[in-house]
């Protein structure tokens with residue numbers, strides 16, 4: 105638990121993450137303090153270049169612009185988005201907006217999306233009244249990193265939009281898709297060696313499920329059949345690496361943050377697993393370096409404030425963090441929260457993850473690759489509680505448009521709209537209150553601890569997360585009953601004043617004030633009772649606990 109080891113692997117300008125630990129066993133704390141004194145260890149962090157716990161909001165760009173066009177009654181493209189839409193997000197606490205799907209896609213992918221022989225069932229199930237005009241094709245068959253001009257605008261519109269966003273204090277995230285290209289990329293014909301090629305012992309005609317007519321392989325991840333609208337890059341060819349770095353630098357020049365699709369696929373280990381034999385037969389050998397290490401350090405040397413987010417699964421998160429990604433998708437927490445109400449698994453997850461790992465993770469209950477949270481978690485209350493847990497730990501807090509109004513119907517990635525449905529007041533009320541609170545307790549300099557809840561045989565159902573905000577003198581205690589049953593328990597707080605007076609705890613959702621004796625809260629804890637999936641956040645005036653790490657800023 106007391107593991108800061110990854111902080112030194114944080115590449116380039118790292119964020120300043122100050123963490124303190126509420127260990128279930130205080131002897132551990134004592135040992136660490138002694139070690140700190142003996143070795144005079146200073147845990148140092150370079151200065152903050154960006155919020156250490158950024159709040160990210162994803163919109164699917166073309167569907168979002170379509171939704172806004174319906175709302176305002178005229179066609180909205182990048183150059184005429186009403187800025188009050190962004191201002192509303194900013195006021196809620198959003199710091200980064202990910203405009204997913206900005207880039208030009210290939211015609212081949214577009215035709216495939218409209219090939220109803222393949223897709224009609226999917227569309228009919230998810231959008232029964234779909235029209236051909238609703239089919240916009242997946243934005244992930246990128247042809248080139250220029251704005252999808254026929255649909256949404258020009259590169260200049262994007263540059264202007266980013267300037268406007270930055271001026272109002274918002275940052276822009278855009279996509280980079282490393283693993284493959286649209287099949288109609290001209291390089292597939294002119295520079296086929298930049299792609300994986302069929303083994304030399306095969307001759308045309310090639311297996312049409314795996315190869316283009318000229319022998320270039322379709323994209324695949326080794327688990328699913330090949331994606332026949334994509335061509336697989338050959339990262340063991342330096343020419344390909346240079347080309348992809350060029351694309352990444354172009355994205356970096358237009359964005360404040362980059363989300364890298366399926367970022368584990370260019371890892372040498374994955375290429376070896378999926379393509380190794382084929383590449384060896386063509387005379388390629390595994391490079392001694394990883395693409396990402398080189399690419400990310402190059403990006404950061406030119407754009408030091410740019411942050412990179414990796415979409416990653418298969419347990420390769422830690423490896424990508426070490427190669428320089430600022431944040432990696434936290435699918436494990438999502439899965440643990442989804443699975444069932446076996447809260448032991450979730451507690452174990454928090455107790456086993458080094459805080460530095462959590463701090464470099466992007467926590468979510470919904471995004472464009474997953475079901476809507478309300479559908480996945482089964483109810484608005486459970487989805488809200490899951491979000492309260494995942495946004496109360498250090499790291500990026502990542503939401504998807506529609507989540508905050510409790511949408512349940514999926515938005516298919518090839519379509520521009522989902523089935524209309526009523527908004528959910530309980531979701532709106534929760535997020536309207538919750539996100540600004542999160543923004544307040546995760547300001548730079550905040551100190552996080554994961555609290556154990558005791559004094560009750562049903563305390564295991566309750567989660568408690570503590571944030572002390574030295575810059576304001578307040579602390580926040582987030583408590584969540586992640587169970588279909590009522591729960592209760594007590595949380596010992598060592599940052600209330602060491603006096604025998606009463607102090608006030610304000611519960612922020614209800615505004616209810618509780619007066620509790622400070623000594624009692626220090627010794628026996630703050631007793632909480634929560635309904636099923638209820639979230640309560642207590643705010644109180646705190647003092648600096650007498651034992652703390654000596655954290656120096658360089």
Ligand SMILES: *[C@@H]1O[C@H](CO)[C@@H](O)[C@H](O)[C@H]1NC(C)=O
Nearest residue numbers: 291294295298343344346347
């Ligand atoms: C394609 O190959 C040609 C000939 O080798 C080379 O000059 C060119 O730079 C390559 N294109 C890219 C984008 O790397």
Ligand SMILES: *[C@@H]1O[C@H](CO)[C@@H](O)[C@H](O)[C@H]1NC(C)=O
Nearest residue numbers: 537540541542543544576612
């Ligand atoms: C957040 O902090 C600001 C500035 O200190 C304050 O005005 C606002 O009331 C706080 N909001 C919440 C929800 O605590």
Ligand SMILES: *[C@@H]1O[C@H](CO)[C@@H](O)[C@H](O)[C@H]1NC(C)=O
Nearest residue numbers: 585589590591592634635636
């Ligand atoms: C969680 O909610 C259920 C249902 O209301 C309740 O029975 C249980 O006591 C609550 N748990 C805690 C720890 O508050």
Ligand SMILES: CC(=O)N[C@H]1CO[C@H](CO)[C@@H](O)[C@@H]1O
Nearest residue numbers: 244283323324325331365366
């Ligand atoms: C090999 C391959 O195609 N892998 C992934 C590349 O990116 C697409 C688009 O997001 C993924 O869906 C593929 O699984």
